[in-house]
Amino acid sequence: MFLVISVLFSVISCTSPMAEKKETNGVTEEQKQYWYNNEAEISSYQLTQARYGELREGKAVLVFVTEPFSLKSNTKSDNPTQEDVSVLKLNYTKKFNTGIYPYSMMNSTFFPFENGQHSLKVSSSSQEWCGHTYMELVNKDKFEIEINSYFEGETAEVTLDKTLLEDDIYSMIRLQPEDLPQGKQKVIPSFFYLRLLHKELKAYECNVSHSKVNDSLLTITLNYPELERSLSISYQANFPYKIISWQEEYYSGWGEGRKKLTTKATLLKTIKIDYWNKNSNADAYYRNTLKLD
Numbered sequence: 001m002f003l004v005i006s007v008l009f010s011v012i013s014c015t016s017p018m019a020e021k022k023e024t025n026g027v028t029e030e031q032k033q034y035w036y037n038n039e040a041e042i043s044s045y046q047l048t049q050a051r052y053g054e055l056r057e058g059k060a061v062l063v064f065v066t067e068p069f070s071l072k073s074n075t076k077s078d079n080p081t082q083e084d085v086s087v088l089k090l091n092y093t094k095k096f097n098t099g100i101y102p103y104s105m106m107n108s109t110f111f112p113f114e115n116g117q118h119s120l121k122v123s124s125s126s127q128e129w130c131g132h133t134y135m136e137l138v139n140k141d142k143f144e145i146e147i148n149s150y151f152e153g154e155t156a157e158v159t160l161d162k163t164l165l166e167d168d169i170y171s172m173i174r175l176q177p178e179d180l181p182q183g184k185q186k187v188i189p190s191f192f193y194l195r196l197l198h199k200e201l202k203a204y205e206c207n208v209s210h211s212k213v214n215d216s217l218l219t220i221t222l223n224y225p226e227l228e229r230s231l232s233i234s235y236q237a238n239f240p241y242k243i244i245s246w247q248e249e250y251y252s253g254w255g256e257g258r259k260k261l262t263t264k265a266t267l268l269k270t271i272k273i274d275y276w277n278k279n280s281n282a283d284a285y286y287r288n289t290l291k292l293d
Contacts, residue, residue, distance in 0.1 A: 027114055031175075034240050035088065035113070040065035043243065043270040044290040049096045050261035051103070051196070053253025058096025058103075059292055060265045062243060063275075064174060065089050069110050074121050074138055085120060086113045088171050094192070101129035107191055111171035118143075119168050124191035133195050137165075143188075145201060154198070163203045166190045166222060166231065173220070173235050173243060180220055182208050187222060190231070197250070199227065212237075217244060228260070242270060 045060040068084035070077040077084045087110045094105040105126045109119040122137040131150025138144045143160040163186045172180055187206040194201055207223045213234060221232040229250035236242045248263040268291045278286055287293045 030239055035064075035066050037272070039272040039274050041240075041270060041272050042275060042290065044268040044292055045245070045265040046268055047094060047096060048262075048264045049094065049103075050248075050250070050252040050263045051096070051098050053257040053259055053261070055261060056096040056098055058094060060095075061091075061093045061290075061292070062170065063089075063091040063093075064171075065091075066113060069120055071120070087111055087120060088113050088116075088175060090171055092170070098128070103128045105192060107167060109165075109167050109171060111168055111175070113175065116168075116171070116175065118162055118165055119171070122165065122167055122191060124167075124195065126192075126195055135191050135195065137191075147201065149195070151198070156201075158201050160188065160201070160203065163188060164206075166193075169220065169222070169233060170243060173233065174241050177218070177235070177241050180208075180210070182210055184208075187224070189224065189227065189229070193229070193248070193250070243267070 041062075041064045043062045045062070047058040047060040049056045049058055065088075067087060067089055068077040068080040069075070069087040070084055072083075076089075090107075090109045090111070092107045092109075094103070096103050103126065105124075107124040108122065110121045111119045118139055119137070120139050122135075124135045126133050133147070133149040133151070133154070135145065135147050139162070143162055145158045145160065147154060147156045147158070149155055164181055166187055166189050169180070185206045185208050186203040187208075188201070188203050189199070193199065204224050204226055207225070209221050209223070211219045211221070213219055216237050217234055218237050219232050219234045221230060223230040227250065229248070231246065231248045233246040234244045236244065245264070245266045247265070249260060251258055252261045253259060269289060271286070271289060273286065275286075
């Protein structure tokens with residue numbers, strides 16, 4: 001069970017009024033000033049994505065924003081109450097082309113801002129010209145996961161015991177890097193990876209290690225022996241622990257074209273902005289600022 005925050009901070013919402021800002025134990029003034037200032041943090045990345053045994057160029061974006069999460073509806077609360085949980089939401093997107101057709105992917109996690117262990121919800125979708133897939137995890141007594149896919153035989157409902165979610169590592173870095181796991185762990189891999197590679201949805205044995213790149217940069221690495229896959233995320237050693245880059249190694253393609261390739265993402269630009277209020281044609285220049293066009 002997660003701590004239900006008894007009082008809410010001032011929260012960011014794309015469509016609803018802000019909740020009143022109040023004090024909450026266990027959260028530093030530095031965190032409050034950075035994350036509860038009515039702005040989202042948007043970071044763009046140059047992406048090199050492994051797909052079908054080749055590397056594709058594209059862009060990735062991480063959008064971190066705080067909001068109240070309703071445990072009743074499992075959505076953002078439009079009318080915040082004291083029963084809601086304040087979460088750090090991450091919307092992680094990727095866009096890249098495979099030959100003639102494009103991929104558009106998005107993963108959303110809702111990680112409790114205070115004393116978080118697992119996201120309250122994870123949703124993931126992928127769209128390309130062959131079709132689209134959607135996965136959603138809801139954190140109840142166990143993880144309840146629904147998979148919908150245009151691939152025959154993939155649509156399913158799965159219940160798993162609670163364990164570490166790879167998709168939560170990004171938010172854990174931002175909020176509680178001192179509590180990041182290490183050593184042998186049972187980990188549910190990234191939903192992006194599971195759907196792209198059509199792997200079984202389950203927890204896998206994983207070795208988690210940490211390294212110091214230099215005085216200002218740290219790296220966490222997850223290595224999955226059974227999957228022959230690894231993920232390394234590099235981030236600032238000091239607050240706000242911005243994610244600078246990541247790389248993911250795994251076998252891509254089939255048959256003779258199967259080879260181990262490295263997906264990479266490198267930071268281009270970070271801005272803090274109330275992007276939900278920047279939706280006119282005149283605001284399009286922000287995309288140039290983020291180097292997305």
